[in-house]
Amino acid sequence: MNLDxxxxAFAGLVVLVSLTLGHFISPYWFLLTAFAGLNMLQAAFTGFCPAAMxxxxxxxxxxxAFR
Known part of the structure; x- marks a missing residue:
């Protein structure tokens, strides 16, 4: 598996876990989904991704994509 x-895969896992926790535990977990989406958006424009590092x-x- 390469870095990309x-x-x-990690972003997808974070989204699925946060949606599950948001549904069963607390709606505040949906903020993690929003954070993951914003991080993916900024990484698309800047090429900087903390998870890649x-x-x-x-x-x-x-x-x-990430070097």
Whole structure:
């Protein structure tokens, strides 16, 4: 798995978990979904993604979108 796919998988996981927690626990968890969406939007324009930096430190090989 390269860095791009790892970031996308992690973003999808965060969205699904926050939606589940928002439905069953508290609606405040929907703020995590909003944060994930905003982070993906800014990463699309700037190329900066904190999750990509974390995965790179863990040794995930580089992809095309995040270097």
């Amino acid at each position: 796919r790892a970031v996308l 974390a995965f790179k430190l863990l040794g995930v090989k580089s992809g095309n």
